[in-house]
Amino acid sequence: MSLLYNTSVLFGKELRTEFRSREILTTTVVFILMVIVLFSFTFDPSAAESRRFGPGLLWLAFLFASSLMLQSCFLREQNNDTISALRLSVSDPFAIFLAKLGANTLFLLCTELLMLPIFAILYNVPVLPVFGPLILVLFLGSLGVSIAGTALSAISAQARMRELLLPLLLLPMLTPVLVASTQVTTGLLDAVPSIQWKGIGFLAVFDVVFLTLLWLFGEYLLEE
Amino acid sequence: MTKQVLSAAVVLLLVAAAAYGALVVAPTERTMGTIQRIFYLHVSSAWTGLTAFFVCFVANLLYVFRRKPKWDWLGVSAAEVGLAFTTVVLVTGPIWAHPVWGIWWTWDARLTSTFVLWLLYVSYLLLRSLVEEPDRRAMFSALFGIFAFIDVPLVFGSIRWWRTQHPQPVVMGGTGSGLAPTMWYVLLFSWLAMLSLMSLLLLARYHVEAMREELDIVRREVEVV
Numbered sequence: 230m231s232l233l234y235n236t237s238v239l240f241g242k243e244l245r246t247e248f249r250s251r252e253i254l255t256t257t258v259v260f261i262l263m264v265i266v267l268f269s270f271t272f273d274p275s276a277a278e279s280r281r282f283g284p285g286l287l288w289l290a291f292l293f294a295s296s297l298m299l300q301s302c303f304l305r306e307q308n309n310d311t312i313s314a315l316r317l318s319v320s321d322p323f324a325i326f327l328a329k330l331g332a333n334t335l336f337l338l339c340t341e342l343l344m345l346p347i348f349a350i351l352y353n354v355p356v357l358p359v360f361g362p363l364i365l366v367l368f369l370g371s372l373g374v375s376i377a378g379t380a381l382s383a384i385s386a387q388a389r390m391r392e393l394l395l396p397l398l399l400l401p402m403l404t405p406v407l408v409a410s411t412q413v414t415t416g417l418l419d420a421v422p423s424i425q426w427k428g429i430g431f432l433a434v435f436d437v438v439f440l441t442l443l444w445l446f447g448e449y450l451l452e453e
Numbered sequence: 454m455t456k457q458v459l460s461a462a463v464v465l466l467l468v469a470a471a472a473y474g475a476l477v478v479a480p481t482e483r484t485m486g487t488i489q490r491i492f493y494l495h496v497s498s499a500w501t502g503l504t505a506f507f508v509c510f511v512a513n514l515l516y517v518f519r520r521k522p523k524w525d526w527l528g529v530s531a532a533e534v535g536l537a538f539t540t541v542v543l544v545t546g547p548i549w550a551h552p553v554w555g556i557w558w559t560w561d562a563r564l565t566s567t568f569v570l571w572l573l574y575v576s577y578l579l580l581r582s583l584v585e586e587p588d589r590r591a592m593f594s595a596l597f598g599i600f601a602f603i604d605v606p607l608v609f610g611s612i613r614w615w616r617t618q619h620p621q622p623v624v625m626g627g628t629g630s631g632l633a634p635t636m637w638y639v640l641l642f643s644w645l646a647m648l649s650l651m652s653l654l655l656l657a658r659y660h661v662e663a664m665r666e667e668l669d670i671v672r673r674e675v676e677v678v
Contacts, residue, residue: 380596381597384597388593389584389585394580401573401576402573402604404611408611408615442599442600446596450593
């Protein structure tokens with residue numbers, strides 16, 4: 230029970246910190262927007278090509294953005310010297326991770342929801358008819374990205390060249406998320422939309438596996 | 454010293470015998486011809502690389518739970534050796550593929566997941582080079598190694614289900630696949646030879662790491678004085 234309470238308190242703290250500055254949200258939104266626009270310069274997509282390549286580049290943009298955005302979640306604690314206080318304040322360090330990854334998932338989802346209509350307009354892909362399943366994929370994908378990213382940002386925050394290190398650690402590890410969520414999104418945005426439950430199930434499995442790993446090994450990530 | 458020379462000689466003999474087996478003993482494959490003989494190096498290296506990564510994974514787990522520096526040394530040694538063997542796989546693959554498939558590379562499940570595997574362990578070594586403090590480096594790289602190893606089946610599954618248009622694996626594949634008995638013997642012998650080579654490299658690398666640690670201790674003592 231105390232895990233839930235601790236998590237919710239820390240989660241509130243993460244949200245307050247972010248909504249006071251809104252640094253992460255604004256920079257991430259602008260970054261994704263820039264990537265989406267730049268992608269369209271590298272190839273001039275027709276309607277059919279947009280359906281085929283659009284989901285992939287959307288997820289790539291999300292992945293790159295998250296590998297930059299997730300930097301700050303432990304770096305901020307590191308810079309303010311609050312990491313020891315944080316560790317002392319809760320009995321189970323898993324609560325710290327749960328709060329941070331919950332907040333990161335929420336931030337990612339917010340930016341994705343903001344980007345979705347812009348993507349739909351710029352690439353002429355209708356998203357409204359499949360909005361429900363799309364949200365599910367976005368949630369499961371973002372959750373996977375956040376779980377792995379939060380764990381790895383605890384590592385990269387304490388290394389040299391940390392800004393470069395996190396993407397290097399994170400991106401290869403997220404290959405399964407990229408492949409599966411792109412696949413499901415492509416199915417949803419197809420001319421004849423289809424829901425690929427296998428891909429959705431796979432994303433759920435990825436999330437559960439990494440959440441379990443974090444639960445088992447999280448405390449070692451925060452050791453002095 | 455003599456022990457090392459002796460074991461190196463044995464490994465050399467084994468590798469030479471495996472090469473003889475692959476080039477002379479094994480029958481020529483019907484459709485692919487002589488080029489198929491690279492298979493014995495390619496597949497045995499792949500299996501050996503995976504074995505090394507498994508050793509790395511076990512060493513990582515042991516480090517996290519036991520905190521003995523020796524498990525860290527074993528972990529980094531196994532990762533480096535595994536990376537070397539996987540590099541052999543990634544180099545021999547295109548050499549084999551070009552005459553047979555007509556292309557150097559295809560984004561097939563096994564090729565792609567091997568490549569991602571290679572990238573994951575490159576990241577593992579990069580991470581080690583970027584964390585200064587020894588205990589922290591050991592713990593972080595051990596945790597990353599555990600995550601990476603658990604990630605590998607997921608990578609393979611995702612790519613196999615959604616990113617491949619290629620035939621069933623020949624070895625341990627579905628019906629209609631299979632190897633002639635002699636080919637099997639040669640392959641298994643090549644694997645044995647590669648495993649012995651892996652063990653030799655692993656031990657040598659482990660000793661280097663152990664000596665580096667000793668050197669560090671001595672250096673620190675000198676600085677204190």
